[in-house]
Every structure is written in structure tokens, then in C-alpha cells.
Amino acid sequence: MYYGCDYNPEQWLHEPAALDRDITLMKKANINSATLGMFSWSSLEPEENQFRFDWLRSVIDRLYAAEIAVILGTPSGARPHWLAAKYPEVLRVNARREQQLFGDRHNHCYTSPAYRTRIGIINRRLAEEFAAHPAVELWHLSNEYGGECHCENCQKAFREYLENRYETLDALNYAWWNTFWSKNISSWDQIESPSPIGEGSVHGLNLDWRRFVTHQTKDFMLYERDCLKEVNPDIPFTTNLMMSSEDSSMDPGLNYWQLARELDVVSWDSYPSWHLPGYKMLALESDPTEAVDDYRRASEVAFQHDLFRSLGGGKPFLLMESTPSNTNWQPISKLKKPGMNITSSLQAVAHGSDSVQYFQWRKSRGSFEKFHGAVVSHRESAEDRVFSEAAELGAKLNKLESAQVFGSRISAGAALYFDWENRWAFEDSKGPRNDSRKAYVETVKAHYYALWSQGADIDIVHSGSDFSVYKLIIVPMGYLMPEDTAARLASFVEAGGNLITTYFTGMVNESDLCYSNGTPGPLTEVLGIEVSEIDPLYPGERNSMKTPASGVSAGLKLPEYSLRDYCELIRPQTAEVLAEYGADFYAGSPALTRNSYGRGQAFHIAARSEDSLHIELYRKLLEECDLLDHCHGWNLPAGIDIRFRGDAVFIMNYSADNQVIEIPEDRAYRYLHEQLDCSGRLELPAYATEVLIKE
Numbered sequence: 001m002y003y004g005c006d007y008n009p010e011q012w013l014h015e016p017a018a019l020d021r022d023i024t025l026m027k028k029a030n031i032n033s034a035t036l037g038m039f040s041w042s043s044l045e046p047e048e049n050q051f052r053f054d055w056l057r058s059v060i061d062r063l064y065a066a067e068i069a070v071i072l073g074t075p076s077g078a079r080p081h082w083l084a085a086k087y088p089e090v091l092r093v094n095a096r097r098e099q100q101l102f103g104d105r106h107n108h109c110y111t112s113p114a115y116r117t118r119i120g121i122i123n124r125r126l127a128e129e130f131a132a133h134p135a136v137e138l139w140h141l142s143n144e145y146g147g148e149c150h151c152e153n154c155q156k157a158f159r160e161y162l163e164n165r166y167e168t169l170d171a172l173n174y175a176w177w178n179t180f181w182s183k184n185i186s187s188w189d190q191i192e193s194p195s196p197i198g199e200g201s202v203h204g205l206n207l208d209w210r211r212f213v214t215h216q217t218k219d220f221m222l223y224e225r226d227c228l229k230e231v232n233p234d235i236p237f238t239t240n241l242m243m244s245s246e247d248s249s250m251d252p253g254l255n256y257w258q259l260a261r262e263l264d265v266v267s268w269d270s271y272p273s274w275h276l277p278g279y280k281m282l283a284l285e286s287d288p289t290e291a292v293d294d295y296r297r298a299s300e301v302a303f304q305h306d307l308f309r310s311l312g313g314g315k316p317f318l319l320m321e322s323t324p325s326n327t328n329w330q331p332i333s334k335l336k337k338p339g340m341n342i343t344s345s346l347q348a349v350a351h352g353s354d355s356v357q358y359f360q361w362r363k364s365r366g367s368f369e370k371f372h373g374a375v376v377s378h379r380e381s382a383e384d385r386v387f388s389e390a391a392e393l394g395a396k397l398n399k400l401e402s403a404q405v406f407g408s409r410i411s412a413g414a415a416l417y418f419d420w421e422n423r424w425a426f427e428d429s430k431g432p433r434n435d436s437r438k439a440y441v442e443t444v445k446a447h448y449y450a451l452w453s454q455g456a457d458i459d460i461v462h463s464g465s466d467f468s469v470y471k472l473i474i475v476p477m478g479y480l481m482p483e484d485t486a487a488r489l490a491s492f493v494e495a496g497g498n499l500i501t502t503y504f505t506g507m508v509n510e511s512d513l514c515y516s517n518g519t520p521g522p523l524t525e526v527l528g529i530e531v532s533e534i535d536p537l538y539p540g541e542r543n544s545m546k547t548p549a550s551g552v553s554a555g556l557k558l559p560e561y562s563l564r565d566y567c568e569l570i571r572p573q574t575a576e577v578l579a580e581y582g583a584d585f586y587a588g589s590p591a592l593t594r595n596s597y598g599r600g601q602a603f604h605i606a607a608r609s610e611d612s613l614h615i616e617l618y619r620k621l622l623e624e625c626d627l628l629d630h631c632h633g634w635n636l637p638a639g640i641d642i643r644f645r646g647d648a649v650f651i652m653n654y655s656a657d658n659q660v661i662e663i664p665e666d667r668a669y670r671y672l673h674e675q676l677d678c679s680g681r682l683e684l685p686a687y688a689t690e691v692l693i694k695e
């Protein structure tokens, strides 16, 4: 278990006593790890080939002596001035073909030979200096890989990538449907990456560009890794991934399924907008008149935790960054209320994290992040609220070490489909709606909420996953549905699985070409339906669905649900109709269907509905599949979430009210924090978490 933080001691080298004070405070806060070096390049190599490792060695030695493990970063996330001045090709070129000036961070070209040469030199030197140091337990490659570059080196690499993928221009022209608008390509060097001043309307090109950016970033990451592993192959490595935002400008734009399969350990950085009215990301202009819904926000964060656990194949992941109080880059840097830091940190552990790491240990005195939350404030006081809570959490995590939590796996019988290629292709599509209500990520999260809020453990899956290990799989808006994925979903149902798909599923193949047998393409037989049209609704427009006059089927008595945004018109082939539309020219036609297929069943939700439909439908299926057994007996008030990992039960209060929880009579638990049996009623203050240990 790692409990620690990003630590940037190079900012205080002029004040050697700061290190002593830091270590004293770290011990007080029960910190056992520190992540160093991600932004240290100019302190490690102030001029080309002039290396200064002494300061880092002395920090690592001191931490080691204090029994604090080191996660050592490679510095490629921010380059020194001299490097950009001497090798301008390392500076990114944006989609408008403008080369950027030196500045900011995370903005180097992943293709640039000069950048690779220089990062290769510094990484090898770092490894030679520190890979044998007993304090160094994990490499942390770069920082939040992301973004793209459109320079000539990247164009060349993109063309090579395409040549490799398609072999002939005929194949490429076909896949991109280039006869449309006379786009046929007759020579590889006519290909250019998408640009606002050039090509933007060829969907196949846009999709392949996104694939290429992932490919190139992964290639760079593996190059960084190899330079370190050449020196000592035994130290595992990670890179810190980011959350998937609805707002694509805040998203790294990478297919993490591709990156994650290379990592020894998956880790991620969590910065949710706790206490924000409504539950949208701040960047999406949350409605200030909506109530604060931290329970719903918790579901969004839980989705991310489950995603990162699934990205690592179910192994424990690491929460690499989180703020102990506020996040200064958000439009409003709200404080975490008392209890919230402990609760959000333990939520990560409950979902499979083997760490809680903060950004940052100590606030910088100057520049961009001087007002970002930190364990240690500018006044360096152990009496601060934030510090005290961090210390309290450290003590709790230490106690958890004996509860068979860390290292343990969570086994989920339900899976939710979330696929980056699907996201990119869907978001790029023109029509049937082009406004913010397309909402792929938001839709996935809404379906996640319906599972999570009932206590289910959930894995996240993608087009390449093994589906056979689940009992229930939900595919919201599986627009891009490769034939082999569809075939594996069909086998899953045939063998007894429960599949649920929604509107906008099975429309295009992996080249974003519409299926010529119509929608849902290769899922037609398993779903037993054909989609004939799709009607997008204007923002205030509503339809409804309800059980048909012929009565209840599949044991489901559904009330009337309100519908918005999308209504598919479907013709059942072999499927039975569970609900029909209530209005418009398609009133009375199917809105929800169920098809028996082999030993299993496949449902199709043809329209975007309110949450209650998903909640009711999934509850029935989760119960039928015995996937809620672990929650039986717990009747929790609104705003409380309960999770089980190892011998621990995490009861988390995401409401602003004190709550009382009834412990089921047939269970024996003790409190984590004291050797006391826990039975009867448990009082949980606002935003607090109680951890119980099974006796």
C-alpha cells in the first residue's frame, strides 16, 4: 500500500532545511511514499550533457532512511529551455500547422528523433544512478501522456502507419469511402492529418488519425520504458492516466485500452468536482440551480476507478494523484468539505486501488500551482485541517494493511462496455444530432449509475474484451461494432449471458462504414430486431414508453418512462416487445424488446430514457444473476454507498447530512479504528466513511 504524494524538492534546493521539515511532517502524516522527478529535467540536466544527480540522490537517501518509498519519474513531461532552443523540432505543431513556442508542459512531439535521443540519454542516466537504489520501487513514466503533433515527422510517421494498416491505396480509399466528394488518394504523400484549415470531413481519416496518435504515444512510452529496463528490468513501471471527460478538450485523446496493456501497473489521477451543483463536469457548464449531488458524483468517480481497474486486467491499480483539498485549475477551486478527502480516498481503495497518492505534498511558492491543494500549506503547519485529515487517513490505511484488502481483486459479474474507438467515431458522426446531447460518455455513466447505485460490482469492457466471464453485459450506444466483437457478444448470449444494448448500436464497422444489412448490423440476429429509422428529439421534446396493452412479459411490469434525445423505430424479427412508444407517428411501435437467443437473452432499449428504467430493468437482471447477494440485508439511506473488498466493508456517506445505518443482524463486524464489535446502529456524519472488518 502506498500512501504518499507528488514531491518536488527541487523547488527548495536553495533551502536545505526544508527537506528535514518535510520528512518530519511526512512521518507525522503517516506518508510512506513520494513520487519524485516528473518535472525535474532542468534541475537534473541544466545544460546539455551536464548532469546533476547529487541533490536527487540525497533526497532519495533521506527518504529511504525514513522508510519512505520512492516512485521515480522520468522528466519527459516538461523539457528544459536549452533543449527546445537547440532542437526546435521537439516543439509541437498544432492542427493549424503552427509550431508552438517554448512554454507550458506536455507539449513535445512524440515522433521527434531529437526528443527521443535526449529523453533516452536522461532516462538511461537516471536508471544507472538510481535503479539499484533500494528506495526506488516503481518508475513513473512522464506525466499524463496526451495531445498530438502535426509536424512533418508526424505526417511521415502517419503515412507509414497507414501504409502498414492498408497496404494499398485502393484499400485505404475504400475504407475511407473516398469517392465521396472526390477525395480519392492517388499517392501516399497526399495524406495529411486532419486540420481545421484542411481535411476534417473524412470520418475514416479522423478515426485513423486518433488511432495513430495512440500508436505513436504508446511507441514513445515503450521507448522510455526500454531505456530504463535496459539497466534494471526488475523495477515495474506505470504512467499516470487521466479521467475520461465528457468534454473532449479535457480528454487525453488516447485509447487507454491500447496503452494499459503494456503497463506493469495502471495508475490514474482523480480530480472530480465534489460539491458542485448537479453532476456535470464544471467544464460542461453545470446548472447552478440544480442541487449538489455528491452521491451521483461518487458514481462518476467509481466508474473511473472501475475503468482503471479493468484497464489493468482486474489487478489492483494505483490512485496516483488526487487533491487533499482544492484543485486550482478548475474554474472554481472548491474545498473538499471535512470528511470528503478521507471518503474519496477510501472509495478508491474500495474499488481496487492499492494506494492513495496526492498531488501535492507541499504547495509551490510561485507559478501556476501555488494555490493548488497540498498536504502542507505555505505556512507548513501540522495543525491545518487538511494536514490533520491526511494524517488521520494515513493511520486508517495502516490499519487496513491487516484486513486482506491491498492486493485483493474484486470479481465483477456485470460489465459495462466503454470503447474509445467507438467514442471517437460516434462523436465525429454527423447527424442525427450534432448538439451536446450526443453525449456518449455521459450515457455510459448513466448506465453505470443504474448498476452502481444498487451495489453491483462492475467491470468495464471494450471491443477486444473476453465477454465469457460475465453474466450481464450492457452496451450503451455501441455505434462502432466490429464484426468479431458482435460475434463474441452473440456467443456470450448463446451460452446463457444477458446482453442489453441501446439505440445507436451496431451501425458501423471498424472503418466507420455503415453496415449494408442495416442496423444493428452483426447484432441483428442476437437482438432479433431491425432498426428502420432514428428520430432525434428537439431539446424540450419528450416521448414516452410503457408496457403494451397485451400485458406484462418477461416478468417485467414497467411503468411509463419519459424519453428524450433519441427514439429508434424498430421492427422486431424474433424479439418480443416489452414496451411501446406513447406518442408521435410511431406511437404503439416497439421501444424496448427482448430476444431469447441460445440459452441467454438480449434486450434492446430503443430510446434514451430516464434513469429509473435502467435501474428497474438492471435490478431484475442483477438479482436473477445473483449479482447483488453481497448487499442483501443492507437497507441504506439515500446518499450512502457500500463496497466490499477483502475483509473490509466501506460505508461511505456522500450526503451533507448525518446518517444512521442499520447493521444487518446476522453479520459480525468490528470497527477498523478500534477493537470494538459493531452491531445495531451506526452513526455516520456528513461525508464520513466507516470501515468495518468482517470477524
Ligand code: GAL
Residues within 6 Å of the ligand: 143, 144, 240, 269, 271, 321, 327, 328, 329, 359, 369, 372
Ligand atoms: C495533474 C498533473 C499534475 C498537477 C495536477 C494538478 O493533471 O499530472 O502534475 O498539475 O494535475 O491538479
